[in-house]
Amino acid sequence: MKNGDMKEKLFNSLIELMYDKPLDKITVRQIAEHCGVTTQTFYNHFSDKYEITHWAYQKRVDRLLKELVEERITFEEFLNQYLADYMYNSRYILNAVANTSGEDSYCTKGGRYFCSAIEREMCLKLKVDELPQEYKLLIKMWVGGFSNLILVWLSNPNDISQEEMVKALVESVPQKLKDIYEGKTKLEK
Numbered sequence: 001m002k003n004g005d006m007k008e009k010l011f012n013s014l015i016e017l018m019y020d021k022p023l024d025k026i027t028v029r030q031i032a033e034h035c036g037v038t039t040q041t042f043y044n045h046f047s048d049k050y051e052i053t054h055w056a057y058q059k060r061v062d063r064l065l066k067e068l069v070e071e072r073i074t075f076e077e078f079l080n081q082y083l084a085d086y087m088y089n090s091r092y093i094l095n096a097v098a099n100t101s102g103e104d105s106y107c108t109k110g111g112r113y114f115c116s117a118i119e120r121e122m123c124l125k126l127k128v129d130e131l132p133q134e135y136k137l138l139i140k141m142w143v144g145g146f147s148n149l150i151l152v153w154l155s156n157p158n159d160i161s162q163e164e165m166v167k168a169l170v171e172s173v174p175q176k177l178k179d180i181y182e183g184k185t186k187l188e189k
Contacts, residue, residue: 007045009035011052015092023049023099050104053096057110060085061117069121075173075181079166083150087162090154097151107147115143122180128187138174145172 013035017026028049032042046052064081067073073081086093096106103109118139119131131139146169153165160168179185 006037006041007052007055010037010042010045011056014049014052015089018092018095023053023096025099048104050100050109053100053106054109054113057106058113058117061114065117065121069124076166076170079169080162083153083162083165086150086154087157090157094151094154107151111143111147114147115139118143122177125180126185126187132187135176135180138177142173142177 010031013031014023014026017030017034026049028042029039031049031052032039046055060082064073064078068075068078093106100106115136119136122131122135122139123129149165149169153160176185
């Protein structure tokens with residue numbers, strides 16, 4: 001079995017277990033046994049159960065950002081797909097958010113990764129090695145609000161439609177960040 005296939009199998013095992021138990025009550029042994037492998041097989045792919053949740057998040061964000069940067073999707077389509085995935089996996093995500101904390105927190109790790117991924121993609125778009133601090137802070141501010149709003153939405157999905165959420169998220173992007181994606185900003189190397 002390919003490395004990615006085994007990771008998917010372990011991740012799917014974790015999701016199935018999370019339908020009945022909080023993430024913090026699930027053991028590595030249970031994840032491995034649920035998908036018919038040894039705990040050593042688990043540890044060959046992940047250091048702990050929290051790494052699986054982060055791996056799945058990274059995979060999703062990387063795929064969508066790559067499509068956005070390659071201009072195969074628009075920013076609105078990026079957000080629509082991101083939200084659709086969150087809605088589809090809402091039970092798992094809300095479980096992960098509620099049952100992780102500190103450095104293993106789903107929100108902490110996910111937020112940091114999303115910020116760094118956006119920074120990386122903006123650097124590629126601008127053809128620079130690093131963004132000025134001002135842009136990094138704008139990204140952190142937007143991602144923080146974005147993440148919190150999505151969690152509120154997932155907890156109360158009937159309060160606002162996905163289309164309204166996308167519109168609100170698009171409108172909340174700071175103009176200086178929009179200017180980068182619209183090609184209006186040039187930074188010196």
